[in-house]
Amino acid sequence: MAGSPTGGFNVNQAAAGGLQQAMQGTQAAMGYQPMQVVGTDYTASQAEKQAKLMADQVQAGQIASTDLSAYTNPYETQVVDQSLADLERSRLMQQNQLGAQASAAGAFGGSRQGIAEAETNRAFADQAARTASGLRQTGFQNAQQLAGQDIGYNMQSGLANQGANLQAGTTNAQLGQQINLANQAALNQQRQFGATQAMEAQRLNQGAGLQGAQLNMNASNQMGGLGQQAFNTGQSIQQSQAQQGLMQQGLQQALIDAARGQYAGYTGAPMASLSAPLAALGATPNQSTTTQSKNPGLFDYLSLGATTVGARG
Secondary structure (H helix, E strand, O other), X not given: OOOOOOOOOOHHHHHHHHHXXXXXXXXXXXXXXXXXXXXXXXXXXXXXXXXXXXXXXXXXXXXXXXXXXXXXXXXXXXXXXXXXXXXXXXXXXXXXXXXXXXXXXXXXXXXXXXXXXXXXXXHHHHHHHHHHXXXXXXXXXXXXXXXXXXXXXXXXXXXXXXXXXXXXXXXXXXXXXXXXXXXXXXHHHHHHHHHHHHXXXXXXXHHHHHHHHHHHHHHHHHHHHHHHHHHHHHHXXXXXXXXXXXXXXXXXXXXXXXXXXXHHHHXXXXXXXXXXXXXXHOOOOOOOOOOOOOOOOHHHHHHHXXXXXXXXX
């Protein structure tokens, strides 16, 4: 093979190396396993239960267990005593009047006077008893009524406090439940956002891996194309060198044939110079058998080279 026109660069070795690298890169890309995208699970937060509301216990008061001394008129005894004293004074005045009447009638100290005084005393005693018991009964009833009113007021106050406490407890429970639900929703949203971001990151990584594998495959294909191009370039160089050799060989053969013809003419000149005189004398030259071989010319070598190149292609 003639010297390489590429200045020391062996195109065939470059083509073989490029094809080998392309095959290795293609095999590596064929074994690529894409990243699996796995969904991220998250556990939803549970809202905390609120404590049960405990209503205040309201106890109904009773008159029987109530000390009525605080509701009794502190001047009740003085009123009763004063009333009895007034009755006693009235009785004495009545007795004096009966005595005066008996004296005027001349029956002072008689039985009739005694009976009248006895009836007067009995009537005043009955009146005194009714007056004292009435005053005492009225005082007791007033004390009961006042104590009952206080018991009712205490009952109403207890019920009002109970309702207020229940309302406040219900409001606090509702607010606490709303806070728990808001915290639960925020935590669930945060966890769901994190799971979505993780899934998106995995998907992007998978896409990047697939894109990288595709780039590697494209690079391998490009390397293979360059190797094939280098191989075709080497083939073209070899064909050009073969054609150039055939042309040089044809030219050299033509020079050899021309030199051989000149030599044959030089050696056959004496015989050729005798041909005319012998013909005039009617003499026939000695007939001899010669074998002539064909020497291929320039076009024969060119045709042979084209045929050889066509067979290699």
